[in-house]
Amino acid sequence: MAPPAAGPGPRALWRACNALMAAFFALAAFVQVNDPDAELWVMVYMIPAVLTLLVGLNPLVAGNFIWKSISAIHMVxxxxxxxxxxxxxxFHTQQNILHEEEGRELFGLVIITAWMALCHSSAK
Incomplete structure (x- = not known):
């Protein structure tokens, strides 16, 4: 009896996850167009979109000095x-944190930081 077919390897899964997150960050940047400070938020989301797309295309790029520097600065x-x-x-929340604009912004920053930290550590 033949062994069961192995699914996609960890590298393929990691690449797919990064492609998905790159699309998520790009979409998040795109929906900022009607925000009062859209230019800032587009950059906040496009930087991780490009960085994660690069990891999706070539996971080894996460070990590159320039990639690591840009991601570290963005995370800080x-x-x-x-x-x-x-x-x-x-000190100023009136209702559920996700109903506040700042709450949604905070949540976005946490997602960016968490994913970039995961990518950063994947180079090891």
């Missing part, structure tokens, strides 16, 4: 902004 920026938003929400 996102963490600092997320902390300031969390501090603001802690």
């Amino acid at each position: 920026f996102c963490v600092a902004w997320a902390v300031s938003l969390a501090y603001h929400l802690l």
